[in-house]
Amino acid sequence: MTNILIIGAGVVGISTAYELSKIKKNNIYIIEKNKNIGLENSSKNSEVIHSGVYYKRNSLKNKLCIEGKKLIYKFCKKYKIKHKKIGKIFVAQNKDEENYLKKIKSNAIFNKVRDVKILNKKDVRRIEPNLICSKGLFSPSSGIFDSSKFIKTLYQLCIKNRVKFIFNVKNVKFKKKKNKFEININNLNIDFIINCAGMNSISIAKKTFPNSFFPKDNFVKGVYFKTKQKLGLNKIIYKSMIPGIVKERIDITPTIDGNYIFGPNVQISKKINKKKLKIVFFNEIIKYLPNLKFNEIYYYKVGYRPKIFNSIKNKNEDFYIKKMPKYNWINLFGIESPGLTSCLSIAKFVKKLVKT
Ligand SMILES: Cc1cc2nc3c(=O)[nH]c(=O)nc-3n(C[C@H](O)[C@H](O)[C@H](O)COP(=O)(O)OP(=O)(O)OC[C@H]3O[C@@H](n4cnc5c(N)ncnc54)[C@H](O)[C@@H]3O)c2cc1C
Structure with a gap:
C-alpha cells in the first residue's frame, strides 16, 4: 500500500x-x-463555473479551467447537483472597453473556447433588458452551481x-x-x-x-455584497477587461437560490468599512444596472485570493x-x-x- x-x-x-x-x-x-x-x-467564492475565455494563453489556469469546466458539468449531472449553464455577458460602455471585448474574444478562440459571440447594444437588450452598455460579449458555457x-x-x-x-x-x-x-x-x-x-x-x-x-504569499481580499431584489437578470455579468489582468471591477452573479451577489472587489485596505464600501459597490453597479436599489444591498462575505510572487x-x-x-x-x-x-x-x- x-x-x-x-x-x-x-x-x-x-x-x-x-x-x-x-x-x-x-x-x-x-x-x-x-x-x-x-x-x-x-x-x-462566487460559485461560478468559468468558461476559460480570459486566462493567459498556454497557462495552467487556462488548460485546467477548460478541462475542469467539462468535468464539473458532468459531475453535477451525474450526482444531481443544482447547476445552470446560464452564460456570462461581458459589458462594454466605451470604445476602450469595446476593444477589450475583441481581445477577450481572440483570447477565447486561441484557447479553443469558440462559442463566444460579440453582441451589439440591441442584442444585449434582447437578452438582458435592464443592462446599460454599448456592446457585449457572450460566453455561453459559463455557469453557476451549488458548490x-x-x-x-x-x-x-x-x-x-x-x-x-x-x-x-x-x-x-x-x-x-x-x-x-x-x-x-x-x-x-x-x-x-x-x-x-x-x-x-x-x-x-x-x-x-x-x-x-x-x-512569496501576496493575499488579496475580495469582498461581496448581496441582494434579494428581483433584478430581472439571467446571466452572469462582468465588466469588460484585458485578458490575463485582474483589475478592480464589480461583477454580478445570480446565485443558484435566485438571489444575486456583487463582487468580489480588490480590497486593498486591511479594514473593511462596510458602510463606505456599500456606496462604492452601489455607484459602480448602477453604471450598468440602474434599477438596483441602495437599500436592497447588504454586506455578504469576504474571500482571500492566495496570489503569489515568484520574486519581490x-x-x-x-x-x-x-x-x-x-x-x-x-x-x-x-x-x-x-x-x-x-x-x-x-x-x-x-x-x-x-x-x-
Ligand atoms: C473572492 C474569491 C472568489 C472566487 N470565485 C471563484 C469562482 O467563482 N469560480 C472558481 O472557479 N473559483 C473561484 N475562486 C477560487 C476558489 O474559491 C479557490 O481556488 C478554491 O476554493 C481553492 O480551494 P483550496 O482547496 O485550494 O483552498 P481552501 O478552500 O482555502 O482549502 C485549504 C484548506 O487547507 C486547510 N489548512 C490550511 N492550513 C492547514 C494546516 N496547517 N493543517 C491542516 N489543514 C490546513 C484550510 O483550513 C482549508 O480547509 C474564488 C476565490 C476567491 C478568493
Whole structure:
C-alpha cells in the first residue's frame, strides 16, 4: 500500500483525495485544521463555473479551467447537483472597453473556447433588458452551481472509497526520513504528501524545506455584497477587461437560490468599512444596472485570493503545482480563481505527478 497524506480539506484537497482513492493500492489520509470540510476559500467564492475565455494563453489556469469546466458539468449531472449553464455577458460602455471585448474574444478562440459571440447594444437588450452598455460579449458555457453540495458529495465519495479524514489538526510537523515522512499525528508514516493547504501552503512548505526557494504569499481580499431584489437578470455579468489582468471591477452573479451577489472587489485596505464600501459597490453597479436599489444591498462575505510572487516584483498569475525534485511532496500554491472550476482537473494533474 502507498500511504498518501493530503494537507487541507478544501475543494482541491478533497477532489485530489477522491481521484487518488480510485486507485486500490493507495491509502489516503486528509488532515484539516478546521472541524469540517471546505470552511475556507472553498466556501467564500462566487460559485461560478468559468468558461476559460480570459486566462493567459498556454497557462495552467487556462488548460485546467477548460478541462475542469467539462468535468464539473458532468459531475453535477451525474450526482444531481443544482447547476445552470446560464452564460456570462461581458459589458462594454466605451470604445476602450469595446476593444477589450475583441481581445477577450481572440483570447477565447486561441484557447479553443469558440462559442463566444460579440453582441451589439440591441442584442444585449434582447437578452438582458435592464443592462446599460454599448456592446457585449457572450460566453455561453459559463455557469453557476451549488458548490456546497458539490463538496459534500465529493466528501461522501471519499468516505465510500475509505479516505480517512482527520479534523482539528493543529501544529502538524513533518519529519523527513529518506524519501518518506513521519508526522506527529497518529504516528503516521507517509510515502507521499500533497500540500493543498490553500493560504498556508507556502508557510508549510517553507517550514518543512527551509533551504528550498518558494514563491512569496501576496493575499488579496475580495469582498461581496448581496441582494434579494428581483433584478430581472439571467446571466452572469462582468465588466469588460484585458485578458490575463485582474483589475478592480464589480461583477454580478445570480446565485443558484435566485438571489444575486456583487463582487468580489480588490480590497486593498486591511479594514473593511462596510458602510463606505456599500456606496462604492452601489455607484459602480448602477453604471450598468440602474434599477438596483441602495437599500436592497447588504454586506455578504469576504474571500482571500492566495496570489503569489515568484520574486519581490515578479507576480505569478498562474497556478503553481509542482513536485519537489528529490522528495515525494507536491506543492499547490496560488490556487485562486478558477480553482473551484478547475478542482477536478487539478486532481487529475496531481495524480499524474504522483505517478511520475
Ligand atoms: C473572492 C474569491 C472568489 C472566487 N470565485 C471563484 C469562482 O467563482 N469560480 C472558481 O472557479 N473559483 C473561484 N475562486 C477560487 C476558489 O474559491 C479557490 O481556488 C478554491 O476554493 C481553492 O480551494 P483550496 O482547496 O485550494 O483552498 P481552501 O478552500 O482555502 O482549502 C485549504 C484548506 O487547507 C486547510 N489548512 C490550511 N492550513 C492547514 C494546516 N496547517 N493543517 C491542516 N489543514 C490546513 C484550510 O483550513 C482549508 O480547509 C474564488 C476565490 C476567491 C478568493
